[in-house]
Amino acid sequence: MKVLYDHQSFTGLTYGGVSRYFFELMRSFAKRPDIEFELSLRLSNNEYLDQVSFSRHLRYRNLADLPNANRIASVLNRLYSLQRIRAGKYDVFHPTYYHRYFLNSIGNRPFVITFHDATSERYGDQYPDVGKGLYDVKKQLLRRADCIISVSEFSKEEILRYFPINPDKIKVIHLGTTLAEQVNTPSTVTPGLPFPYILYVGKRGLYKNFDGFFRAIQPVLQRHPDLHLVCGGGGLFNHDEQALFHAARLADRVHYRPVTDAGLLNLYQHARAFVFPSLNEGFGIPVLEAFSGGCPVVLSDRSSLPEVGADAAIYFDPEDDDSIANAVERVVTDEPLRAELRQKGTRRLQDFSCDKTARQTLEVYQNLL
Incomplete structure (x- = not known):
């Protein structure tokens, strides 16, 4: 069996949850003798792919900041993907994002699409940047796909809520994280920051609810006064965020840290708590990452997060300041509770792995043939 993956999630993005998902899938498949795959990609600056030999793309780092460089790379990659699709040397096609460029070229060959979340459907009018206008494209792809992989039961419910899809066509396959493989290795267990801190990870805008979270934890x-807030990844603080921190007189206790995998793991390992105040997540990989780092987890009670965290987290209403503050303060001031959450997180992590995701995905491919 041979599977063809396309370029979409690897063009123009150095990092990202979707490209990480497909990278981990292919990395797991590279260890198996019962599946072959091809990634139709020519130009990419994706950092994950630097670690592997299964992609023979060219990097364009020195050109990436030029106007339209990523757009040109995307066009060239699409042309190459179309060439590989039309060549027909594969059994199953699995596009890596929502674009219908291939529909007139794929013929009757089966294809699988992974549905990550319905953020664009749920918040498109409120936050156009999350993908307003994707609905018709998604609808066409979901109807044409032979199987839809949903990353959570919550995301499956979202598919059925927004799209006229036969539920029998949807297969729920949870995600995993390889950050667990780095835990307790000498190269990654390094000293932490010189102060106790709450950890926030990832993008901070829109439905991620960072502003509401910061407002809630100010008290x-x-x-x-010894407690700090550290934001790992997600980009440098913008002017509005800096003004927010200064207005609260907390600018010297809110810190940004760019992250590599090892650096992110280190932040999890030394945090008093990881807090995820998001209003909407299709899965929530940072929850598993926090478990990997032995970090106590405090989560929004919305979307997929309770499904992933189960009993290994403390939950709050992300739109209630008191609820957020009470949950965070309870965890950061209670060492026995933190120890209990670390133990439960370690056990919960055993239910998830990238190899398990790959094994279940392979079963989907096999069932189509």
Whole structure:
């Protein structure tokens, strides 16, 4: 059996949850003798692919900042993907994002599409940047696909809520993380920051609810003057965020840290708690990453997060400031509770792995042939 993956999630993005998902899938398949795959990609600056030999793309780092460089790379990659699709040397096609460029070229060959979340359907009018206008494209792809992989039961419910799809065509396959493989290795267990801190990870805008989270924890930070907030990844603080921190007189206790995998793991390992206040997540990989780092987890009670965290997290209403503050303060001030959450997180992590995701995905491919 041979599977063809296309270029979409690897063009123009150095990092990202979707490209990480497909990267981990292919990395797991590279260890198996019962499946072959091809990634139809010519130009990419994706950092994950630097670690492997299964992609023979060219990097264009020095040109990436030029106007339209990523757009040109995307066009060239699409032309190459179309060439590989039309060549027909594969059994199953699995596009890596929502674009219908291939529909007139794929013929009757089966294809699988992975549905990550319905953020664009749920918040497209409120936050056009999340993908307003994707609905018709998604609808066409979901109807044409031979199987839809949903990354959570919550995302499956979202598919059925927004799209006229036969539920029998949807297969729920949870995600995993390889950050667990790095835990307790000498190269990654390094000293932490010189102060206790709450950890926030990833993008901070729109439905991620960072501003509401920061507003809610200001009283906690004021009651505990030694406690800091660290934001891992997600880009440098913008002007509005800096003004927000200064207005709260907390600018010297809110820190940004760019992250590599090892650096992110280190942040999890030393945090008092990881807090995820998002209003909407299709799965929530940072929850598993936090478990990997032995970090106590405090989560929004929305979307897929309770499905992933189960009993290994403390939950709050992300739109209630008191609920957020009470949950965070409870965890950061209670060492026995943190120890209990670490133990439960370690056990919960055993239910998820990238190899398990790959094994279940392979079964989907096999059932189509």
